[in-house]
Amino acid sequence: EQATVAVAANFTGTMTKLISLFEQQTGHQVQASYGSTGKLYAQIRHGAPYDVFLAADAERPRLLAEHSVAVAGSQFPYAEGRLVLWSRNPDLFRDGLQYLQGEPERLAIGNPKTAPYGIAAIEVLENLGLADSLKPKLVSGDSIAQTFQFVATGNAHAGFVAQAQVRAWKGNKDSAWLVPKTLHQPLSQHAILLNRGANNAAAQAWLEFLKGAKAQAIIREDGYDTP
Amino acid sequence: MSHSERIQARFQCHFDKFGLDVDLNLPGSGITAIFGHSGCGKTTLLRCIAGLQTAKGHLSVLDELWQTASHSWPVHQRPLAYVFQETSLFPHLSVRKNLLYGYRRVPAEQRKITPEQVYDWLGLTPLLDRMPARLSGGERQRVAIGRALLTSPRLLLMDEPLSALDQQSKQDILPYLERLRDTLAIPVLYVSHSTAEVARLADHIVMMERGQVVAQGPLQETLARTDHPFRLEEDAGVILNGEIAEVDDRWTLCKVVFDGGELWLRHHDHLSSGMSVRVQVLARDVSISLHEHKDQSIQNLLPATVDHIAREVVPGISLVRLLAGGTPFLARLTSRSVHRLQLTLGGQVWMQIKSVALAD
Amino acid sequence: MSHSERIQARFQCHFDKFGLDVDLNLPGSGITAIFGHSGCGKTTLLRCIAGLQTAKGHLSVLDELWQTASHSWPVHQRPLAYVFQETSLFPHLSVRKNLLYGYRRVPAEQRKITPEQVYDWLGLTPLLDRMPARLSGGERQRVAIGRALLTSPRLLLMDEPLSALDQQSKQDILPYLERLRDTLAIPVLYVSHSTAEVARLADHIVMMERGQVVAQGPLQETLARTDHPFRLEEDAGVILNGEIAEVDDRWTLCKVVFDGGELWLRHHDHLSSGMSVRVQVLARDVSISLHEHKDQSIQNLLPATVDHIAREVVPGISLVRLLAGGTPFLARLTSRSVHRLQLTLGGQVWMQIKSVALAD
Amino acid sequence: MSPEWQAVWLTLKLAGITTLLLLIIGTPIAWWLARTQHWLRQPIAAIVALPLVLPPTVLGFYLLILMGPDGAIGQLTESLGLGLLPFTFEGLVVASVIYSLPFTVQPLQNAFLSLNENLLEAAATLRASAWDRFVSIAIPLARPGFLTAAVLSFAHTIGEFGVILMIGGSIPGETKVLSVAIFDHVEALEYTQAHWLSAGMLAFSFVVLVSLYTLNGRFQPGVVR
């Protein structure tokens, strides 16, 4: 059987690895659609034919269950994201904190309205007391994937992205600062079974697979913490 | 001619500074010339008849009612053909396809004329595969005429169809128009500024001024009137019916006898003894003498009676109507000559006719 | 006339099925009529001269070199005006703006004619605020002529400019064209199919056939030749120069004396005693008598000598050249009359001239 | 079929069907707009142009609402037993048609406006009915307009993205068109694939466009005089 999964953009690279392993193991098939958590949520609320939703936060899966679009009680955390201040320029900074407190130029973040990683980035700046001074320097991408492109193409000097993306980056040396968890609310990423997938064996198998040790190992390997 | 064999047209239509208001009763066969100054409404009248211009009114053509107060046939259902003042060939179609455009849309059993005939009459064969943009002005006009003829219309509207043609082409085409008129026996409304063309072709004349009809009538009758408002001027004249009595091959002349005398004119190949012909005698070609003078080049000398004198039709010029037998003639003379010769009604004179032309 | 005061045009240009190949040497003033069958290349020639059609060749107009093997002036730098065969008024501009389009683009000091003059000549005043789409065919043509005149050109090209006009409008416009030719003293190349128009207006004639010039020459000379190839036919005739000697107001006539006699013609308001005029005498209006007959309406009777007889110029017709004093005349007679009257060279006869017209 | 080819095929199918439908729908609208004197002309012309103004995603969002179970269209299609349109190929077609309508109507309307009225009148006197005139005169003479309308509509549908993402999701073989596929590659940092697909798409479009234009030029009646 086949399941369609809506996946938060930060999880794109990891998802590809997981899918191939899953399909090998179970013979089921998984189709993934990527986007910012916000956009996927809006689509699901209006009937998008997804079976499973892998969000980048806990809030939106909860809201889906509340609106009876998702199966109540099926929500669980599958990963905890780590935020990284990243630049493709290896000489830009050693210590990200210092860099931020200096005079950073254009800084890319995810759109806080749609990408949980964007919310986390804002929280970091607020906790550092830099939110107001840096605001004019911020450019935001719709999803965290787009944010990453801003930095990867050199148009933004640095940006808050997902650690998984940095690990997947095949470019040359870079500057990266793993943001301490204390500077933002945990990026607890939740999965939930949607009504449409309630009777889909592949969807259920997928969720079981995601909870499983093998999947969790891959997720950790890519730069997430696991619950 | 019964009521239903005529064309009756009553139209009213208004532009900003111009109003058309006509009530016409025209013969259902032959050529009617529509005549009048630039801007007097000739084109507008034809457009009303074709249904291209919406106008209040009434239109019946032969036995068909084309427009009433409550109903108006759409243009494409009126079996007419229209040769426009500005040729409107379809630029995306070859000459051949232009010519056949209307032909193809006429049911086969209603076709009375073949494409080959028309190509031949109008000399179109070498042009068939050209695109209209590559034609000269006169060539375009001939194609437009051919395209209209090929619909075998029941009424033909022509808006200065020959204006871009040279004398020779005109002379080549006119006989076919005449033949067509006779073959198809359809009425033709013909707008032209050429008085010579009108005098030659028309059977009936409509004279317009500022959107109104100021005179209408059969050509012969009207032309022989000295008071007529047609400003044919130099082209005033009469048309008379006669029969060829003799052909003089040596001098390429032939003699036409008519009620009132005989006239010599240039012989043409298609004429032969016994044929009926129409000849045109222009008023400007008729002079008057009190005696017969045979020692001069003018060979048509006819005794006649002065029937009417219209003095000063234009300053310095008078028109004199003469009767030879029962046949009226017009002579265009200076008023001084009229005075000098002391012409009076009923007086006997000799008409000297310098030139006589076949009318068809 | 010096070399640099003429128009020299040599062009070669080819279409699929047509080639133009002309070498013209035309006078630098007066009206040159270009004459020939539909499709013979008249429009193409004018387009080459205007620079609208690229052609190999050479063109000098008066003292200016417009085209050489290596260089060709762009159209807008050639000080000419062109009245097109199909009127091309700008549809987005009012009649007034159309008329002033060229006028505004001519430097003030080069303007030789005012808008008011042109409005007046061509009767355009009531049309000024209309849009071109709302004009009749003849109105459009008048506007196009006016627009061209207002550029005060050094050379005027006219492609059948009067074809959509009625007799009256033509008659109204022709004198102005003539006056214009004289006021601006510019050469005019005039394409026309109307032999009457040509005979009246032209000083010089170019006859074309299949893209080539088959004859060219001054009008008077050419018209008085009995063998000329111009098929003017009915419009053959002569033009003679004279002076007004007497005006007869009662009969609206005036007398013109010329080298060889005198002629009466209709008086026109703008004529007065002592004025020089050109008069046209058509061959068809001249008959011949062996004696003088005063008892007839024809009032112009002139003694003359038979100078040349061209027999059978068309079947049945001969052209006779006569001399009255030093002035040549043409008479168009049936060959039978020539025979019957036993006309011989040097013979003395009376010319009977039915009608004489002012040539300008 | 590889997912890539699937996307290409889906895209061409979508663009083809959309263009066809657009020409069918747009032609009478454009004809009416070009020839009527009705007072509704300007308002309707404006309404036709409106889809242009909305950001595609926003338009998509509203279409999603309209076509969804609570929306007017959604209820209609459900009551007709057609199910819901969003996230189906048919839904994409409907959305693309609405979105690209102005690109069809505007060029056609202009082409019809510049038609020479005399020619239509001449055709009428040659027995051509209104429909006949339209087919035999108006359409051939408006050919550059049709070409432009077709090219703009086709290309725009191929490139369309916001609307499709919104109401299509990216379901392989059903709604995952090329633009979405490229986008996915970009977002997944698979730049090589993205480059290849884009280059292919460009090359293909280039060839199609050049052929179309050349063909059109060939048949041009020709501005000779």
Place this chain on the structure above:
Amino acid sequence: MSPEWQAVWLTLKLAGITTLLLLIIGTPIAWWLARTQHWLRQPIAAIVALPLVLPPTVLGFYLLILMGPDGAIGQLTESLGLGLLPFTFEGLVVASVIYSLPFTVQPLQNAFLSLNENLLEAAATLRASAWDRFVSIAIPLARPGFLTAAVLSFAHTIGEFGVILMIGGSIPGETKVLSVAIFDHVEALEYTQAHWLSAGMLAFSFVVLVSLYTLNGRFQPGVVR
């Protein structure tokens, strides 16, 4: 200025400037394409149309690369001391111009194609130079084409979204245009604001379009015969 009004103002400014630039750039291109017989005509016409084919986000992505520090345009602008274009208003203008070029060129090209050559020739004999003919005859007669070009370009820029999102970075007052703002509201589930903004945008565009069309109709030379 409230962020909403800021977005509205920014959008109008962007669309206005873009349309102006497009008309300036597009007119000579369209004129050349309509009148040349050069063999490069079809290829160049195709290249002009290509931006249509790429999904906006993909186009935006490539523009990002091109205008970035490693891209050709980026290096050019930096060497000119202009800095990098992405995330600036100027960058949006450049991207919009590229993206909307076909919407300007196509209608203009068609309008120029349907010009009556006779009229240009007549103007030449009336002393009008090539430039003068272009200004006094071609442009006025191509007015419906200009209107369409302007409307399509303006509206398309207003609605543009993918490209802008990609290279704009939604900086309030600098690159956060209306479409991005509405999109944000939608994605943040702030439907009320989204509805209001959309409705306002539609109403405004409707009014502008109707006035434009009416004005245009007023000046139409009029198909009378």
